Amino acid sequence: MITAPKGTHDILPGDAERWQRLEEAARAVLGRYGYGEIRTPMFESTELFAKGVGQATDIVGKEMYTFADKKDRSLSLRPEGTAAVVRAVLEGRLYDGQGTLRLYYLGPMFRYERMQKGRQRQFHQLGVEVFGPASPELDAEVIDALMAFLGALGIEGSQLLVNSIGDGACRPVYRERLTAFIDSIADRLCEECLRRKETNPLRVLDCKNPACIAATAAAPSILDALCEPCARHFAAVCRALEVYGLAYRVEPRLVRGLDYYMRTTFEVVHGNLGAQNALGGGGRYDGLSELLGGPHLPGVGWAAGIERLLLTVPPPAAAAGVDTAVVAVGEAPMLKALALAQKLRQRGESVVMDFKGTSFKAQMKAANKCRARRALILGEDELQGGVVTVKDLASGEQRTIKEDEL
């Protein structure tokens, strides 16, 4: 038996309908904010992620599925969406230098991670990226779209965390301050954090290890280190969130794992998820376009994990079955039934037939199993009389009608 690769899973009928409903909700909600869909390739040149996400991140440093193609080009399965979307915007000149470009994507991402509840190696993200204005009110609108989407899914009890991680002017100062603090508690930190201290000390605040969380409890807050423009930006984001009526908590430890964020960062967490409690998150990345060789192009976005959303949404009502199950006993009735089923389908009905050639009783059982609303019964008697019997499977009520009245 060949099994699915570790960290992947099949989305089976029954479950797939839940995915479809989530995708419909995403399209409906994001449509109301003026987003258009973008679909980028599943793989990109490795360099894109090395530059655009950062070699020092776990995602690029440890988790990418990287391979050489037949011409020895280094390619990687995409581990996240933002770098690829920015690449596509620059390559396709999608942004005309004016106004606001709002894009969303939905699809699989790949990270070679340790498996856990809510953590796979192939997982799916819904994400948005907005380009143009560097306005704090846009940050709030982007967050509002995420919260509206969660609302449309019926997800309750999630918590919005927001923070600012400053910019090129104030973050280096904070970094130094934080590094000095980390040095003073270094003997209490995990190996990983000691490495992070060298590559990106802010990420020490991101560590999930309880000992590291305790050791860094008294770390200096980035919010005390923000320069004037960053502080003003953050205050304006919070003010706009209040206008939107969104409850939030300022979380100075929220630095997020990716190097390209600046100023606003945010995350939505949910208590039902265990250790991997983030439903989604994002932030502002005004420098990413230039990092990838493009012009200055401010951007802000988020990504949410679909598997985790589906772990959180309330269980759906029993899925609807088909409209009609055809029950035909005998060869001639069966052939007649083929034509009737086709006619009904052409009129938009969903119709199934059981081709096992089994008894009336077995076929009725199959009709119930697929939760058909009604059975269309056709035996030799019906065929002779030019009629069909229609049975309502919920009420049990049954009547015989002329075939052309069907």
Ligand code: AMP
């Ligand atoms: P990130 O791109 O790391 O900011 O992740 C955004 C969201 O994607 C997270 O909040 C999760 O909901 C989801 N996510 C990230 N990594 C995984 C994974 N390995 N498995 C499942 N979901 C994930």
